Amino acid sequence: MVVKEFEKRILCIGAGYVGGPTMAMIAAKCPQYEVTIVDINTARIDAWQTDDLPIYEPGLLEVVKQVRDKNLFFSTEIDKNIKKADIIFVSVNTPTKTYGEGAGKASDLQFLEKTARNIISAAESDKIIVEKSTLPVRTAHAMERILNTNDKNLHFDILSNPEFLAEGSAIADLENPDRVLIGSRETESGIKARNEVVGIYANWIPREKIITSNLWSAELSKLVANAFLAQRISSINSISALCEKTEANITEISNAIGTDSRIGSKFLNASVGFGGSCFKKDILNLVYICESYGLNEVAKYWESVVEINDYQEKRFVKNMITLMFNTISEKKIALFGFAFKANTGDTRESPAIYVARHLVNEHAKLTITDPKAIGNAKEDLKPYLKEDISSIQFTENPYEAAKDAHAIAILTEWDEYRDLDYKKIFGSMEKPAFIFDGRDILDHEKLFKIGFNVSAIGKPLMKHF
Numbered sequence: 001m002v003v004k005e006f007e008k009r010i011l012c013i014g015a016g017y018v019g020g021p022t023m024a025m026i027a028a029k030c031p032q033y034e035v036t037i038v039d040i041n042t043a044r045i046d047a048w049q050t051d052d053l054p055i056y057e058p059g060l061l062e063v064v065k066q067v068r069d070k071n072l073f074f075s076t077e078i079d080k081n082i083k084k085a086d087i088i089f090v091s092v093n094t095p096t097k098t099y100g101e102g103a104g105k106a107s108d109l110q111f112l113e114k115t116a117r118n119i120i121s122a123a124e125s126d127k128i129i130v131e132k133s134t135l136p137v138r139t140a141h142a143m144e145r146i147l148n149t150n151d152k153n154l155h156f157d158i159l160s161n162p163e164f165l166a167e168g169s170a171i172a173d174l175e176n177p178d179r180v181l182i183g184s185r186e187t188e189s190g191i192k193a194r195n196e197v198v199g200i201y202a203n204w205i206p207r208e209k210i211i212t213s214n215l216w217s218a219e220l221s222k223l224v225a226n227a228f229l230a231q232r233i234s235s236i237n238s239i240s241a242l243c244e245k246t247e248a249n250i251t252e253i254s255n256a257i258g259t260d261s262r263i264g265s266k267f268l269n270a271s272v273g274f275g276g277s278c279f280k281k282d283i284l285n286l287v288y289i290c291e292s293y294g295l296n297e298v299a300k301y302w303e304s305v306v307e308i309n310d311y312q313e314k315r316f317v318k319n320m321i322t323l324m325f326n327t328i329s330e331k332k333i334a335l336f337g338f339a340f341k342a343n344t345g346d347t348r349e350s351p352a353i354y355v356a357r358h359l360v361n362e363h364a365k366l367t368i369t370d371p372k373a374i375g376n377a378k379e380d381l382k383p384y385l386k387e388d389i390s391s392i393q394f395t396e397n398p399y400e401a402a403k404d405a406h407a408i409a410i411l412t413e414w415d416e417y418r419d420l421d422y423k424k425i426f427g428s429m430e431k432p433a434f435i436f437d438g439r440d441i442l443d444h445e446k447l448f449k450i451g452f453n454v455s456a457i458g459k460p461l462m463k464h465f
């Protein structure tokens with residue numbers, strides 16, 4: 001048998017939301033490279049080798065199937081794969097610290113540091129190490145110090161190649177990104193390493209979209225991109241509160257301001273709040289870094305983006321309770337959607353977690369429906385319900401969820417919620433029936449005519465009593 005010689009061996013440490021799809025795309029676009037993904041989580045690695053992948057992402061399975069066992073491999077043998085790799089992407093998790101100095105704000109870098117130590121102990125040759133996880137600015141400096149103080153006389157070039165993909169559209173984002181950013185030390189060896197990684201992406205991305213920068217700019221750009229995006233949502237959400245008081249309509253405002261080419265139309269959808277693993281974490285990270293440099297005003301400015309988001313979630317729940325005659329005790333409420341956004345099963349930092357917890361605190365009976373996120377929803381709510389998870393029902397069928405309910409709250413903008421038979425749903429509900437549209441995706445006039453009392457983010461209230 002002739003063993004195929006690959007041009008380059010690429011390793012990715014961490015088989016999660018970032019590492020999995022990114023490496024699958026590199027393997028698909030670069031058949032000349034061998035791409036291996038390793039993880040300490042055996043169940044995750046096993047799942048990547050089946051048709052039931054550990055993460056849901058439209059189009060991902062097709063890409064994985066095209067390359068799996070050809071030039072894309074999954075493994076738990078970390079040391080062996082470190083040894084043979086030329087380039088190592090690091091995409092381990094960097095959650096917000098829950099203990100000690102910086103708890104609640106700073107990133108917990110323990111997984112990253114363990115990975116660095118793993119690389120030193122297993123490596124037998126020089127390597128390029130690429131940070132893919134979102135990290136505080138200057139993390140590469142710490143990585144350099146750990147990696148390059150080895151007693152094996154090995155040299156590691158550390159690069160930053162932050163991932164800008166959004167969940168739910170990961171495959172399209174990877175295939176046709178707005179840009180790829182690669183930061184390095186501006187030394188001869190740093191630039192050579194950077195060019196190697198540019199060469200990978202140049203297999204399918206036009207060269208002008210591959211931006212290079214210094215290491216710190218690349219690290220910080222990722223935090224700043226997420227902070228700006230989240231800030232737009234908090235800005236529009238803050239105005240949605242004012243709309244509800246003044247009979248202005250937030251969708252009309254988004255349209256009106258979005259046509260200004262300087263403002264742009266994207267990311268102006270008012271909502272119950274932003275979720276996802278990145279926005280809050282990255283902003284808090286930015287806040288922590290600013291504070292640590294004594295930039296307290298800058299820290300405060302960005303922290304307010306998170307504060308408005310918390311306020312929006314609270315406001316949504318408070319409004320539900322107030323409108324439902326100040327008590328929801330024993331009332332059945334159907335939550336439509338639990339994922340932090342449509343087209344993903346991911347529920348990390350989903351506003352639905354906050355909403356569900358608070359409704360349960362008020363003794364409401366919840367039925368949660370979501371096409372992809374019920375498994376995660378159960379896990380998220382377990383700690384708050386102690387042993388009594390049975391006080392919340394779960395169903396994939398929205399009609400069943402709404403039956404006998406006093407209210408429906410739309411928490412995720414799944415397309416399928418737009419086209420349900422709301423007349424039929426209204427007929428099956430307790431009266432007066434309420435709809436709280438936390439995503440502004442429904443036809444509110446139509447719902448009101450059917451008989452619903454409709455309260456939507458940033459819209460005039462429509463009620464029959």
Ligand code: UDX
Pocket residue numbers: 163164165166167168226229233266267268269270271272273274275276277278279340341342
């Ligand atoms: C984000 C960034 O977009 C991506 O570039 C980065 O790599 C990771 O973080 P993601 O968290 O997957 O991606 O989702 P995104 O589409 O940005 O949405 C984040 C949250 O904001 C969701 O809860 C979404 O529902 C909410 N959102 C988004 C709004 O409430 N209104 C909007 O107009 C847009």
Ligand code: ADP
Pocket residue numbers: 013014015016017018019038039040041044078091092093094111112114115133134277
């Ligand atoms: P992200 O959204 O950033 O991709 P995930 O939590 O989805 O984050 O994935 C990170 C992955 O990294 C997890 O599957 C985790 O098991 C893995 N991981 C964490 N530490 C290590 C390590 N030292 N070696 C290998 N894999 C690791």
